[in-house]
Amino acid sequence: MADNGDKTHFGYKTVESDKKADMVADVFHSVASKYDLMNDLMSFGVHRYWKRFTIECAAARPGMRVLDLAGGTGDLTQKFSQLVGESGQVILADINESMLKVGRAKLQDNGVVGNVNYVQANAEALPFPDNHFDIITIAFGLRNVTEKAKALASMQRVLKPGGKLLVLEFSKPQNALMQKAYDFYSFQVIPKMGSMVAGDSESYQYLSESIRMHPDQETLKQMMLDAGFDQADYVNMTNGVVALHRGYKY
Template sequence: MTDNTNNNNADLSQSATSNGHLQDKLVQDSITHNQSISAQAQARQSPAPHTVNAKAVTKNSHANDFTHVQDLPTGTPQGQQTTMPNNNTSHNVNSSTDNDAAQSDTQSTKQTRFNQRDDINNPHTPDTDGNEETHFGYKTVNKAEKQARVADVFTSVAKKYDIMNDLMSFGIHRLWKRYAISLSGVRSGQHVLDIAGGTGDLAKVFSREVGRNGHVVLSDINAAMLEVGRERLINAGCNNVDFVLANAETLAPFDDESFDLITISFGLRNVTDKDAALKAMYRVLKPGGRLLILEFSKPVFEPLSKAYDLYSFTALPIMGKLIANDSESYQYLAESIRMHPDQQTLKQMMQQAGFENCDYHNLTAGIVAVHRGFKA
């Protein structure tokens, strides 16, 4: 595995050199795209009830909502079809009302960034978990609180998420994802679930690989992140993808043995109960199917680990403040990386969840690792 890792790292370094000219274009494309959806995404976060223009809703239902049950192809899991699981399910598509809502929501963003619609089926409550605690970065919080706190972070960073990924990793995150996809073994006609898929980098590739007879579900617990991914993939013409709000710990919308491949990229570390999430993934995976986890991990060289810590806890919050006007969220993201299980520990957790033939591949000297497991 060491030789493979060194070869992988050499390939990644060579590819990263040719990636330099891509940065300006990536940033500009992301800014242009995010501007086009900012008003819509902000208006959706407004808790005030809206009136309904029936004709407009009928005309734009597919453009404004996540996947409807009746729209899913026969034989695929039934998705959670509404963006707002509260009593105010109606929304106004009149531009003047949307603009007012967007302006009002922008003014209140700093006071209350988290919207309850992002808290999808939280399995942790004071009744179920009492005062049991877990970590939120370096902080200690009740289990019942963590999901809402994580949702707050990603609601805040959603619109600048792709720009920040490119800047923070110098574009190398695209090479990490490309390598993970190369290990997926995805084939035409298969069903793929991308958990915590957010802005849809992996789902876009899988959409092409599975073809017209295959199907991809882009899933995320956070509506703001899923909105970005939905807009991107629809604009790219990915018509074999559904967009489903779901909690990784339960994957409640999905039937047993529904998918040939499950992926989760840079999302597992934010899950409150990782063991429960791995068991849920095992449940919805078909026999013979595989799970791929792409996640930050522990560098294998101590000098690199120290330099990486210095970069993470100084540069990341500064870039978060300058680009996304949110240093606290990127401070949490740096801390969450350090609190995530190392390579061997995560492999053992996968085995305990039932996965077989588990292995992992270190990328960039262990800064990131791809874990792989199979369901017998």
């Protein structure tokens, strides 16, 4: 969340707001090639369950338009492509060119063509018409956005009446013991893992810090309501380590 219009958080650091996007871009340029492998290692594969639950809650049907925002390497896009079929459309959008290239190559290698388009886009100013998408998902991307309120308002604008937004993101564990274990794992283990596997401990230090700076469950729910969603709720997973927030536009 930006501070006073010109300062914001980059992990635990305070930086100029207009520099954060480039700093985040550097992180994801660095981690793009090892992103899928590190996701599996860091979460012990559980991220696949979190994403599968998100897909189930989305309830995509043939013919729908879906925006997979901050879609990275395309895990959600691939499944949505199957669900909406030839009459539907999925847009994998990401602000980071490196992630978009990895995602496009991966999906094309997996035979995903035809109903998927790739767009480099900033979540704060989405380049799509009003009332355009039936479903918008953003998985593990909102915490990296500089102006989260602006991004949520942009998503609300391009969502059709009757549509839904699903925000899958790391959140706040619901008991002290889990929080303590999670902190140890995040700051003592993950950066070392990043160094060994991806040759980059600093990026994974930032990613752990960015989780702690992200709004908690109730705060994000209120931000979605403030952005114009008519209703919002959330479901905790893995004791609140991750939460799926759902916003509805009527």
